[in-house]
Amino acid sequence: MESADLKLDGNALGGLLGEIFVSEMTVARSTCAACGAVREVGALAVYAQAPGTVVRCPGCDAVLLRIARGEGRIWLELRGVSCLELRTGS
Amino acid sequence: MSFVTRGFRGRRRETDESGRVPPGQYRTDDFPVLSAGPTPHTPLAEWSFTIASESGEELARWSWEELRALPSETVTVDIHCVTKWSKLDTTWEGASVDTLLAGIETDAAYVTAWSDGGYTTNLPLEDVTDGKAWVAFGYDGEPLDPEHGGPARLLVPHLYFWKSAKWVRGLRLMDDDDPGFWESLGYHLYGDPWREQRYWGD
Ligand SMILES: [Zn+2]
Numbered sequence: 494m495e496s497a498d499l500k501l502d503g504n505a506l507g508g509l510l511g512e513i514f515v516s517e518m519t520v521a522r523s524t525c526a527a528c529g530a531v532r533e534v535g536a537l538a539v540y541a542q543a544p545g546t547v548v549r550c551p552g553c554d555a556v557l558l559r560i561a562r563g564e565g566r567i568w569l570e571l572r573g574v575s576c577l578e579l580r581t582g583s
Numbered sequence: 584m585s586f587v588t589r590g591f592r593g594r595r596r597e598t599d600e601s602g603r604v605p606p607g608q609y610r611t612d613d614f615p616v617l618s619a620g621p622t623p624h625t626p627l628a629e630w631s632f633t634i635a636s637e638s639g640e641e642l643a644r645w646s647w648e649e650l651r652a653l654p655s656e657t658v659t660v661d662i663h664c665v666t667k668w669s670k671l672d673t674t675w676e677g678a679s680v681d682t683l684l685a686g687i688e689t690d691a692a693y694v695t696a697w698s699d700g701g702y703t704t705n706l707p708l709e710d711v712t713d714g715k716a717w718v719a720f721g722y723d724g725e726p727l728d729p730e731h732g733g734p735a736r737l738l739v740p741h742l743y744f745w746k747s748a749k750w751v752r753g754l755r756l757m758d759d760d761d762p763g764f765w766e767s768l769g770y771h772l773y774g775d776p777w778r779e780q781r782y783w784g785d
Pocket of ligand 1: 525526527528529530550551552553554555
């Protein structure tokens, strides 16, 4: 199996991020802290076949955010995102 | 964790009869591929393995050819992934970490393994010495596939398999236990499968 087979797009994050944020996250826009690219979360590269979920910039492969869950807890790390634009609906 | 009487254990299919599957794990004959990023494809001519001090000073370094020229060992071990699968009797070929650390004087108590692609994981030095860890480049009689961590991965079978860093390129000797990629995101600093040390606080 090639690693490309394990890569999903950011729309796979809807449910997981929906547990954390009240906004619809697949249309949120994140800025990559490494290369500055701004993309909708739905267009990011997602690696979910791991102990946690790792979201990378499709342009430079830098880790944008990481999510792990276990035993009633969720851990969220956003160090690779320099700005997150959320939709408020009004 | 729960205690299971011997009589009851015999009827639980998910509790392997061998006594070799830790609590909360199930046995699989597959070898699932887990990945937190794209598979690196470092050419062997550019590949090396480094032992470094905490400050980053290079203490020893082997090219691919030099690593392969070291004494190698073939080991058959059970592996346990924190995503709950265990695989018994996996056979690996590699160089013992003891061989790599021979001749290096250190007061370090920990190591951080680092990999192509930026992955890191932290371990006590005593958990990678005394015949407990290898830099493995062969699996089941074949060169280690890139999706399983080839050309070489760390193999530390007595801890959860995230400690067996794929695409490993070196070990940094550390005074302190510095949380690695998963250990900084809720996963246990040590990761003993027999004590079910999956997450912080376990
Ligand atoms: Zn980027």
